[in-house]
Amino acid sequence: MSYGRGYGRGGRDFNRGFAPKPVEIGKDYDVDVTEISRQGDGIARVQGFVIFVKNGKVGQKVKIHVNQVGDRFATATTVEPPT
Secondary structure, three states: OOOOOOEOHHHOEOOHHHOOOOOOOOOEEEEEOOEEOOOOOEEEEEOOEEEEEOOOOOOOEEEEEEEEEOOOEEEEEEOOOOO
């Protein structure tokens, strides 16, 4: 029985987890915080990839340091005061 091209049970794409991410652990990025998460952290995006920014506030333009990168999102802290 075949599930098709790269898809497993439930239609999940098992190859998707291996796609390159637009951010890397240990690197800094300039971002705009556009939303707040349910836990109260800021949400920014780099090429559509979600980054949770510890203590980020909506409207901030900040430089962040990426601490962790997962399949669907990354976490980061600010390294410069907001502007």
